Amino acid sequence: MKQKKLRNNLHKVMAVPAFILFFIFFIYPLFQSIGLSLTNWNGFSKATFIGIRNFITFFSDSRALNDIKVTVLFALGSAPLLNIFGLVYALLLDKEFKGKSLVRVIVYLPAVISPLIMGYLWYFILQPQRGVLFTVLSHAGWVISGNWLGKSGPALVVLILVNVWQFVGMTMIIYLAGLQTISPEMYEASDMEGAGYWTTLRYVTLPLLLPSIKINVITNIIGSLSVFEIIIALTDGGPGYATESLSIYILRMVHGSFTGYSTAVALILFFIILIPVFISLKVMKRMEYEA
Amino acid sequence: MNWIRIIQKTGKYITLVVISFLSLIPFYILITIGLSKNVGKLKIDFSFLPDFHFVNFILAWTKSGLGISLVNSFVITSGALVILVIFSSSAGYSIARFASPFNRTILNIFLLCMMIPGIINTVALYTLMIKIGGINTRWAMILVLSANSLPFSVFLYTNFIRSIPRDVEESAIIDGCTWFSAFWRVTFHFLKPVTAAVAILQGLGIWNNYAQAVFFLQRKDVRTIPLAISMFFQQYGANWSLMAGAAIIGLAPAVLIFLFFQKFFIKGIISGAVKG
Amino acid sequence: MKRTVTLLMCFVIFGVSFPLFAGGQKEGKKAPVTVTFFTGKSETVDWMDKLIADFNKKYPGIKVTQEFQKDASSVIKVKFASGDIPDITTVVNQDYIDQGMYMDLSNESWWSRILPSIKDLCTDIKSGKQYKVATNVTTAGIFYNKEVFNKLGLKEALTWKDFVGNLETIKKANPGMVPMFLAGKDSWTLGHLIEFLAHGIIKQEYGIMGSRKAFIYNQQDKLKFAQAGGPMDIFAGRIMELKAKGLINSDSLTATYDDQKTALATGKTALISQGMWAFRDIMKINPDAEIGFSPFPAIADGTKPVVISAEDSAYAITSASKHKKEAVIFLNYLFQPDNQKSYSEFLKMPSAFTDVNADWGPLKDDVKKALSIAVNIPFTETPSGFSGDDAGRMVQQLIAGKYATSLDFAKAYADTWNKAWNAAK
Numbered sequence: 004m005k006q007k008k009l010r011n012n013l014h015k016v017m018a019v020p021a022f023i024l025f026f027i028f029f030i031y032p033l034f035q036s037i038g039l040s041l042t043n044w045n046g047f048s049k050a051t052f053i054g055i056r057n058f059i060t061f062f063s064d065s066r067a068l069n070d071i072k073v074t075v076l077f078a079l080g081s082a083p084l085l086n087i088f089g090l091v092y093a094l095l096l097d098k099e100f101k102g103k104s105l106v107r108v109i110v111y112l113p114a115v116i117s118p119l120i121m122g123y124l125w126y127f128i129l130q131p132q133r134g135v136l137f138t139v140l141s142h143a144g145w146v147i148s149g150n151w152l153g154k155s156g157p158a159l160v161v162l163i164l165v166n167v168w169q170f171v172g173m174t175m176i177i178y179l180a181g182l183q184t185i186s187p188e189m190y191e192a193s194d195m196e197g198a199g200y201w202t203t204l205r206y207v208t209l210p211l212l213l214p215s216i217k218i219n220v221i222t223n224i225i226g227s228l229s230v231f232e233i234i235i236a237l238t239d240g241g242p243g244y245a246t247e248s249l250s251i252y253i254l255r256m257v258h259g260s261f262t263g264y265s266t267a268v269a270l271i272l273f274f275i276i277l278i279p280v281f282i283s284l285k286v287m288k289r290m291e292y293e294a
Numbered sequence: 295m296n297w298i299r300i301i302q303k304t305g306k307y308i309t310l311v312v313i314s315f316l317s318l319i320p321f322y323i324l325i326t327i328g329l330s331k332n333v334g335k336l337k338i339d340f341s342f343l344p345d346f347h348f349v350n351f352i353l354a355w356t357k358s359g360l361g362i363s364l365v366n367s368f369v370i371t372s373g374a375l376v377i378l379v380i381f382s383s384s385a386g387y388s389i390a391r392f393a394s395p396f397n398r399t400i401l402n403i404f405l406l407c408m409m410i411p412g413i414i415n416t417v418a419l420y421t422l423m424i425k426i427g428g429i430n431t432r433w434a435m436i437l438v439l440s441a442n443s444l445p446f447s448v449f450l451y452t453n454f455i456r457s458i459p460r461d462v463e464e465s466a467i468i469d470g471c472t473w474f475s476a477f478w479r480v481t482f483h484f485l486k487p488v489t490a491a492v493a494i495l496q497g498l499g500i501w502n503n504y505a506q507a508v509f510f511l512q513r514k515d516v517r518t519i520p521l522a523i524s525m526f527f528q529q530y531g532a533n534w535s536l537m538a539g540a541a542i543i544g545l546a547p548a549v550l551i552f553l554f555f556q557k558f559f560i561k562g563i564i565s566g567a568v569k570g
Numbered sequence: 571m572k573r574t575v576t577l578l579m580c581f582v583i584f585g586v587s588f589p590l591f592a593g594g595q596k597e598g599k600k601a602p603v604t605v606t607f608f609t610g611k612s613e614t615v616d617w618m619d620k621l622i623a624d625f626n627k628k629y630p631g632i633k634v635t636q637e638f639q640k641d642a643s644s645v646i647k648v649k650f651a652s653g654d655i656p657d658i659t660t661v662v663n664q665d666y667i668d669q670g671m672y673m674d675l676s677n678e679s680w681w682s683r684i685l686p687s688i689k690d691l692c693t694d695i696k697s698g699k700q701y702k703v704a705t706n707v708t709t710a711g712i713f714y715n716k717e718v719f720n721k722l723g724l725k726e727a728l729t730w731k732d733f734v735g736n737l738e739t740i741k742k743a744n745p746g747m748v749p750m751f752l753a754g755k756d757s758w759t760l761g762h763l764i765e766f767l768a769h770g771i772i773k774q775e776y777g778i779m780g781s782r783k784a785f786i787y788n789q790q791d792k793l794k795f796a797q798a799g800g801p802m803d804i805f806a807g808r809i810m811e812l813k814a815k816g817l818i819n820s821d822s823l824t825a826t827y828d829d830q831k832t833a834l835a836t837g838k839t840a841l842i843s844q845g846m847w848a849f850r851d852i853m854k855i856n857p858d859a860e861i862g863f864s865p866f867p868a869i870a871d872g873t874k875p876v877v878i879s880a881e882d883s884a885y886a887i888t889s890a891s892k893h894k895k896e897a898v899i900f901l902n903y904l905f906q907p908d909n910q911k912s913y914s915e916f917l918k919m920p921s922a923f924t925d926v927n928a929d930w931g932p933l934k935d936d937v938k939k940a941l942s943i944a945v946n947i948p949f950t951e952t953p954s955g956f957s958g959d960d961a962g963r964m965v966q967q968l969i970a971g972k973y974a975t976s977l978d979f980a981k982a983y984a985d986t987w988n989k990a991w992n993a994a995k
Contacts, residue, residue, distance in 0.1 A: 095306075110317050509648060513637075
């Protein structure tokens with residue numbers, strides 16, 4: 004009898020296994036991180052509690068501040084571009100025409116591949132003096148220094164473009180998905196009222212795309228702010244630390260003897276991610292009301 | 295009137311060709327280098343045809359030990375996906391169908407944690423892994439990676455199940471099922487699109503994972519593809535053909551699986567990812 | 571429904587746990603004892619693989635496996651922390667010696683065969699014991715293109731003025747040639763410049779033992795890292811000068827170690843700063859290249875030219891190793907004179923064993939001369955949180971123009987060094 008009762012109520016607790024797994028491998032370490040971030044643990048000897056000194060150190064550490072700048076600039080470049088290009092691609096590929104699915108597959112293809120391998124691939128192309136692009140350009144008679152990766156500004160631009168190139172397919176697919184949920188009648192109605200393409204886009208398509216926009220904006224913010232592999236492969240954070248992101252900094256601090264400090268940096272990164280995510284969620288909520 | 299349409303159409307197709315070209319050119323370059331006879335230097339002769347020097351692939355394969363890494367990647371990805379699909383679909387079902395403060399709290403925690411990238415936990419997770427003896431084991435990697443992917447998957451499943459009418463289960467209940475068994479017997483079969491979306495989006499993330507793997511999989515015999523490739527590149531940095539050969543071997547499984555299932559993939563994401 | 575669940579569970583168990591446990595613990599039964607060898611020396615991976623294959627054949631009870639990682643000095647930390655500790659490693663660091671991570675090798679049989687100067691360099695300053703053993707003597711200095719030097723009538727530079735003069739002459743005579751080629755993408759090569767040129771000043775002033783103590787105990791009164799006119803300040807000034815005068819390659823921040831070797835071998839550059847470990851590859855790229863070797867010029871007035879003459883190919887056995895006996899057996903095999911002769915000739919680097927007579931290469935005479943005219947200095951023992959890689963990244967910044975003055979660089983360097991030194995305690 005008891006067993007039957009249990010069976011009849013099982014559906015209410017079906018989220019528990021997922022939650023337990025998540026608790027052990029995510030939430031518990033997260034809380035532990037907070038504890039570790041208040042120590043000077045170096046990875047092997049005993050840790051001492053040092054209060055918030057790690058956080059104070061962070062904000063007087065010019066390398067760390069530079070890494071925040073790099074990470075934020077990368078995200079500021081990458082997230083909007085991903086969304087804009089993804090949306091434009093999706094609008095182009097939403098229409099019926101021959102070869103539609105082929106082009107979709109091609110555009111999505113780079114997103115399938117590990118960013119690390121992708122970074123190395125682009126290094127073949129972009130390496131100054133020896134890369135494919137340099138060789139082609141100098142063959143074509145263009146005198147060019149090809150020093151794209153050797154200066155902080157251009158290197159960051161290259162990183163952003165490579166990232167956008169790789170993941171534009173991902174955003175595009177999500178937008179395509181959103182576009183398919185919009186029923187043709189909506190467009191017809193708009194057409195009847197004599198609205199042009201841009202007016203329809205602004206007042207019909209975009210508002211109805213909000214769920215997709217939400218997913219894309221948030222995943223792109225998170226992804227861009229925790230960028231890691233592509234930088235490792237393309238510039239290794241260099242020259243110097245000019246393109247080092249916070250994620251790489253965390254890894255390197257672990258590899259050095261700054262383990263406690265590295266968790267403090269990780270928590271700071273968390274807050275850096277949280278702020279724009281919450282702002283964009285708020286903004287989109289307001290847009291939902293207006294629409 | 296007609297010629298405007300023609301111009302529009304050709305303009306559109308030109309755009310599409312440009313887009314495709316942009317996406318494909320690096321692959322073309324990679325293959326050309328991988329098949330090139332020249333080892334160190336780059337030779338551009340504008341013949342646009344590779345040398346077809348397949349020896350590079352054989353060399354890359356034997357030197358890199360990518361075989362064991364392929365097995366590791368397959369085991370870890372499939373293991374994590376099985377856990378992920380079972381756990382997050384049932385969680386999504388319970389959350390979507392049976393509102394309770396308990397389920398709401400769990401969903402909110404997942405939603406909040408969706409914003410936290412995995413790397414933040416790495417150090418603490420590392421100490422946990424040492425305690426449970428999970429370093430250099432595939433089972434622990436499976437658990438870590440599936441846990442990392444849970445929030446987004448639960449989110450997708452919850453949204454999707456909300457969009458399916460309740461009648462689906464109700465008829466099964468009438469036939470004497472419990473709500474629990476109705477899920478596995480009936481609802482689960484309706485979840486194919488969202489399962490496809492989860493498998494693609496999260497499966498690729500797990501397959502390509504590097505940031506966690508670089509910490510937890512130190513030993514040669516448990517390394518995954520991205521790790522093996524990066525090790526290989528560190529060692530044979532001068533030999534571009536060999537590197538390109540290894541890169542092609544490394545990215546081939548993901549590309550092949552994607553191309554093979556591409557219809558299902560894109561459809562799955564389209565119908566699974568954005569609902570409600 | 572049960573069927574579905576059972577099926578799924580079967581899938582889970584079959585698909586996941588089977589291969590997972592199968593791969594987990596292979597060392598169980600009466601399989602040979604596995605000795606893991608963790609190395610950061612990419613040049614020797616292939617040679618070592620061959621030797622290991624031979625060894626495994628001759629000693630069926632032991633199975634040695636090699637693991638290479640480029641960032642070995644960083645990765646070893648993760649390995650120590652995780653308990654996935656190799657039995658033998660090439661990475662030896664003072665922090666880890668202090669932590670008791672290595673086995674004491676002082677009483678092993680091979681020391682009587684090793685040059686006393688190398689034994690000294692293998693000796694831990696703090697305890698007087700040997701925790702590592704090095705098999706070779708490496709030298710590092712300037713490798714140059716003899717053809718160009720002869721054609722232009724240049725002499726090996728021993729002072730900074732002559733060095734820059736040489737580079738300028740080369741630049742004027744061969745506009746297409748890079749006077750000096752730096753491999754900035756591989757930041758350790760830039761880190762070496764600090765150890766050779768900047769620390770060279772300290773090393774010659776306080777002698778080998780005195781300077782080792784100064785580094786290990788962080789005696790800033792001797793190191794003078796942050797001081798105006800101190801070694802770091804002078805060094806940074808010199809690098810800035812090279813850059814300002816256009817004497818280094820334009821891609822000095824993105825070129826790799828491999829690019830550097832290729833540039834010298836194919837006559838694209840006149841000189842590079844490297845160690846003997848690079849020589850084998852250079853000769854492989856172009857066997858006809860005429861390469862000379864000279865000391866580093868004195869970078870500060872009143873100091874002498876220096877040349878690195880130090881231990882190379884060091885091995886340590888970890889104290890956590892469960893197979894210390896087997897590890898020693900492997901090292902003994904590796905240290906056999908014929909194997910060391912082969913190693914030495916393969917690497918083109920003289921042996922540290924007195925009973926190994928290797929014909930290690932055409933640079934023999936050049937090196938002998940360099941060692942006699944310049945102060946012989948060792949590598950620097952840095953804190954584990956501030957490896958040669960990290961130091962090299964600071965030189966990258968320097969070249970990229972991040973520091974307005976050479977003193978800014980010196981202060982930043984001192985700051986990072988002190989932080990790492992304190993963290994390791």
